[in-house]
Amino acid sequence: GAGVSQSPSNKVTEKGKDVELRCDPISGHTALYWYRQRLGQGLEFLIYFQGNSAPDKSGLPSDRFSAERTGESVSTLTIQRTQQEDSAVYLCASRSDRGHGYTFGSGTRLTVV
Amino acid sequence: SQQGEEDPQALSIQEGENATMNCSYKTSINNLQWYRQNSGRGLVHLILIRSNEREKHSGRLRVTLDTSKKSSSLLITASRAADTASYFCATDRNIQGAQKLVFGQGTRLTINP
Numbered sequence: 001g002a003g004v005s006q007s008p009s010n011k012v013t014e015k016g017k018d019v020e021l022r023c024d025p026i027s028g029h030t031a032l033y034w035y036r037q038r039l040g041q042g043l044e045f046l047i048y049f050q051g052n053s054a055p056d057k058s059g060l061p062s063d064r065f066s067a068e069r070t071g072e073s074v075s076t077l078t079i080q081r082t083q084q085e086d087s088a089v090y091l092c093a094s095r096s097d098r099g100h101g102y103t104f105g106s107g108t109r110l111t112v113v
Numbered sequence: 114s115q116q117g118e119e120d121p122q123a124l125s126i127q128e129g130e131n132a133t134m135n136c137s138y139k140t141s142i143n144n145l146q147w148y149r150q151n152s153g154r155g156l157v158h159l160i161l162i163r164s165n166e167r168e169k170h171s172g173r174l175r176v177t178l179d180t181s182k183k184s185s186s187l188l189i190t191a192s193r194a195a196d197t198a199s200y201f202c203a204t205d206r207n208i209q210g211a212q213k214l215v216f217g218q219g220t221r222l223t224i225n226p
Contacts, residue, residue, distance in 0.1 A: 033214070042201060043156075043216040056211045089154065093214070102146070102214055106155035 002026075004105035006092050012111045013082055021077045021108045025094030032075050033102070034067055035091045043091060049075060082112045119202055119217040127225050132189040134220040136202030137182075143205045145178055146214070147187050150199045159187075159200075192224045 005024040013019050025032050030051045035043040045059040049069040060066070064082075069075035079086055089107040119136045126132055136145070144163045148156040162169045162178045162185070169176045175188040189196055201219045205212065 031212070035216075042218040043203075045213060045215065048211055048213060050211065056209075056213075091156070095212075101158060101161070103158075104148075104156040109154075 004092055004094050004103050006090075006105035006108050008108055009106060010109045010111075012113060015084060015112055016081055018078065018080045019082055019110060021079075021090050021110070023075045023077070023092030023094075023105060025073070025075070025092070026096075026103055028072070029094035029096050029103075030072050031095040031097070032069055033093045033095070034075070034077050035093065036061075037089045037091060037107070039088070046077070046090075079110075082110075084112045086110060087112045119200075119220050121220060122218065123221045123223070125223040125225060126192060128192060128194055130192055132192050132196070132222055132224075134187045134200050134202075134222070136185045136187070136217050138185075138202075138204045138215075138217075139183065140204075140206055142180075143207065143212070145176075145185050146203045146205060147174075147176060147185075148201045148203060150201065150219070156201070189222075194224050194226050196222060197224045198222060 007022045032049045034046040036046055037043045047067045048056040064080045067077045089109050091104055091107040093102045093104045095102045142164055144161050146161045147159045149159055150156050160171045160174055160176050162176050164180055173190045178185045199219045199221050201216050203214045203216045205214050
């Protein structure tokens with residue numbers, strides 16, 4: 001597609017449940033990033049995929065967070081046993097190897113009640 | 114902290130005035146980018162300035178970069194109500210072999226009609 005697509009756009013879940021967030025990057029973009037943004041804050045780096053290399057997971061806040069990406073396509077971010085502190089907007093971005101431009105999706109707003 | 118710092122945190126001005134936002138960072142960078150975010154959702158890329166550039170213009174936007182001081186500024190001239198948004202600077206850097214975009218906390222800009 002023309003842009004980065006994320007789904008769902010909004011998700012309300014009960015504390016303790018697992019959630020899965022999806023990101024469809026721009027076709028041909030080898031790099032994919034997940035960020036978390038709490039209300040009124042900047043973006044926190046979570047994880048980075050580059051082609052078939054091992055992902056950089058250095059930003060994941062706990063072992064309840066994991067992400068997968070198959071090749072250069074869709075990525076899913078999974079949060080297990082959600083906590084209220086996980087409430088945030090989760091943003092995905094992709095980048096081409098040929099340039100410096102990052103394209104962001106509209107994000108998934110996660111609310112844990 | 115991996116994040117840069119921006120000031121002011123919030124800025125409120127009258128329509129037609131110029132708005133200046135500043136950003137500082139701590140490490141060497143490939144480039145520095147400014148983004149706008151409306152209503153806490155998707156980010157819109159505004160302008161990119163490379164580490165060997167000192168100033169760049171795009172319409173009503175003017176960005177400066179001082180790598181000796183590790184700082185940047187974004188100037189919006191002749192502000193409009195539609196410029197009301199949060200503005201983030203982000204440094205594009207290589208961290209342990211991975212190219213990442215590291216964000217500041219942002220400036221919330223309000224343009225009063």
